[in-house]
Amino acid sequence: MSKSVLITGGAKRIGKSIAEVLWTKGWNIILHYRSSSKDAMSLVNNFNSKRADSAFAIKADLDDPKEVEKLVADTLKCYGSLDALINNASTFFPTPISEINDKNWEALINSNLKAPIFLIAGLAGAIDKNKGNIINITDINVERGLANHSIYIAAKAGLDAITKVFARDLSPNIRVNAIAPGAILEPPGVSWTKEQKQKIIRKVPLKKMGDETDISNAVLFLIESDYVTGQIINVDGGKSII
Numbered sequence: 001m002s003k004s005v006l007i008t009g010g011a012k013r014i015g016k017s018i019a020e021v022l023w024t025k026g027w028n029i030i031l032h033y034r035s036s037s038k039d040a041m042s043l044v045n046n047f048n049s050k051r052a053d054s055a056f057a058i059k060a061d062l063d064d065p066k067e068v069e070k071l072v073a074d075t076l077k078c079y080g081s082l083d084a085l086i087n088n089a090s091t092f093f094p095t096p097i098s099e100i101n102d103k104n105w106e107a108l109i110n111s112n113l114k115a116p117i118f119l120i121a122g123l124a125g126a127i128d129k130n131k132g133n134i135i136n137i138t139d140i141n142v143e144r145g146l147a148n149h150s151i152y153i154a155a156k157a158g159l160d161a162i163t164k165v166f167a168r169d170l171s172p173n174i175r176v177n178a179i180a181p182g183a184i185l186e187p188p189g190v191s192w193t194k195e196q197k198q199k200i201i202r203k204v205p206l207k208k209m210g211d212e213t214d215i216s217n218a219v220l221f222l223i224e225s226d227y228v229t230g231q232i233i234n235v236d237g238g239k240s241i242i
């Protein structure tokens, strides 16, 4: 029987690429989305047209604890079991000192840290039965800090930290790892100029931006690496070593 995975924020960009790579490897995909219903339905319909019942889409706002709870229940109904959870969904925006407030705290902490913890708690029992995987998508910028992004970085640093805690708590049946992307895609809705891109690339030893498949291939590597747990893999073209 095919294995099944829940991918949060899976309708577009990196989440979509993770879905495509795992689906191509024969996995059944449970694709979570919030507002990108058109993209989510198009991807799921495409998967199902090529392999019947190989994908579901579930809508949930990760800012709402009740919807997170329902996402857990709905996920378990899809295939009756679960092999992997990829915590990929993320809200990203700057919070300079003047914009540090409760509203921004909630918006950034919920999707990047709180929901991943609650999804892990809700789904660990099912994943344990299948000796499965949890992968958290964090951010290379945790290592050095990202100017004007204190709340986002605090959330991702928390996600790095809980990766190690859950790797201990959920061993030996579940492996829990994280991937820290470097410069992969422009933030949603942002278009960097050629000069801005060149400035970023100058700081990357491999002298190029990454793309979505660099992250989805790392997901596959972790899923297939039976002796790796509690690790944060930097996928950043070497940016973190200079």
Ligand SMILES: NC(=O)c1ccc[n+]([C@@H]2O[C@H](COP(=O)([O-])OP(=O)(O)OC[C@H]3O[C@@H](n4cnc5c(N)ncnc54)[C@H](OP(=O)(O)O)[C@@H]3O)[C@@H](O)[C@H]2O)c1
Residues within 6 Å of the ligand: 008, 009, 010, 011, 012, 013, 014, 015, 032, 033, 034, 035, 036, 037, 060, 061, 062, 063, 087, 088, 089, 090, 091, 092, 110, 111, 137, 138, 139, 140, 180, 181, 182, 183, 184, 185, 186, 187, 188
């Ligand atoms: N892009 C990069 O270069 C880069 C660099 C470092 C780290 N990362 C990390 O890699 C992961 C994927 O990056 P990305 O750029 O592909 O992500 P993204 O496009 O910014 O976000 C992925 C999805 O997260 C969902 N989402 C955000 N807030 C949500 C909420 N409150 N409730 C439910 N869903 C929510 C959105 O779904 P809907 O569209 O359906 O609303 C969105 O499409 C993220 O964890 C990000 O932090 C990316």
